[in-house]
Amino acid sequence: MTRLFTTAAVASVLLLAVAGCTTAESTATDISTPTTEATNAIGTTNFAASNGDCDAMVATLRDVESANSDLEDPELAGVCDGETLTITSNSIPDYFYIATTPGSPQVSDLTVSIPVTPTAADEPSSVPLLGALGVAIDGVPMYGPTEGTGGDVQSLEGALSVCGSHSGPTDFHLHWFGYADDVDCLYDADEIETGESLIIGWAADGYPIMSGVVCSDEACDEVVQLTSSWELTDESLFATDTWAAHSYVEGSGDLDECNGRVDSDGQYRYYSTATFPYLLGCYHGEVADDAINGNSAAAPGPGAVGPGDMPAMDG
Secondary structure, eight states, X not given: OEEESOOTTTSOOOOOSSOSOOOOOOOOOOOOOOOOSOOOOSOOSOOSOXXXXXXXXXXXXXXXXXXXXXXXXXXXXXXXXXXXXXXXXXXXXXXOXXXXXXXXXXXXXXXXXXXXXXXXEEEEEOOOSSSOSEEETTSOEEOOSBOTTSSBGGGSTTSSOTTSEEEOSSOEEESSOOOOTTOOSSSOHHHHTTTOOOEEEEETTSOEEEOSEEESSTTXXXXXXXXXXXXXXXXXXXXXXXXXXXXXXXXXXXXXTTSEEEOTTSOEEEEOOXXXXXXXXXXXXXXXXXXXXXXXXXXXXXXXXXXXOOOOOOO
C-alpha cells in the first residue's frame, strides 16, 4: 500500500507559551449555500459512522477507561430520546495525557444534544471562536482552529500535544486530529494509516467528524490525506486572527467550506485536515441554541459566538 500523506509526527508538535484558550475577536466572510451533491472524490464506500440510527450512533462512543492514574477517571454516556442523541462526559481523556500547558485536565461537565437525523442548513453557520463545536468519541470536547490570542493554534509553538489536544482554563480539549508512531492518542498511527474509515467525533449539528486519512479507492491501493479548501492568504494575521488570515477557495481542495463532503452513500461528513480549519470550517447543518452545555460551551464576551451564529470571517 502506498502512503501519500505526511503524518502528524512530521507536522508541527506545538508547545504553548500561553495557558490555554481565552476569548478573542475575529472577522468574517461570506459562506456559500451547502452543496448536497455526492462527490466523486477519493475514499471508500464503507463508513464507520452514519446518521439516522441513534443506537448505531451511540455505539461509536468509546467504552472509556482511565489511562492516567493521576487524573479523574473519564466518564462518557450516550442516551437516545426520540430523535435526539444526548452525549454527556466529564472531558477527561481516555488516552495518555501529554502536558503542554500549566496544570492538568480537570473534570468539566459537557452535554452535547444532537439530532439523530440532521438537517442541512439553508446557509452554513459559524463554529464557536472558542468553545466546543462537538465532542470526540471519548468524550473530549472538540474546538475550532482559534487560540486565546485570536491566532491559529499552530501559531503558538507547543500549544498542542502530538494528539492535537491540550488543557485549557475550562477543560481539556482537542483542536485537531493528531497522531504519531508509538504515541497513545485517540487512535494509534497504525490504525489511522490503514486508511480505514474512522470516526473522531460528532459535531453539534449531528454530522460525524471523520479521520481525513482515507483510502484512495475501494481496493485501498493508496492512502491519502484529504485536503482543506481554505488557503493561507495573509500570513501576517496567522498569529492574531486566523480566520482573517485564511480564505476559502472553492475546489482548491477535497472538501467544502465546512471541511466536509457528501460521500458516495449520500451522507454528509466532516473530515480532519492537516491545515486550517483542521476539523470544521463552519456548520453544514442546523444547530440548536442549546446543543452544547457545560464549561466547554462558547464563552460570552467580545468575539465569542455560539452555535448557529455567524462571525465575519474575512477569509
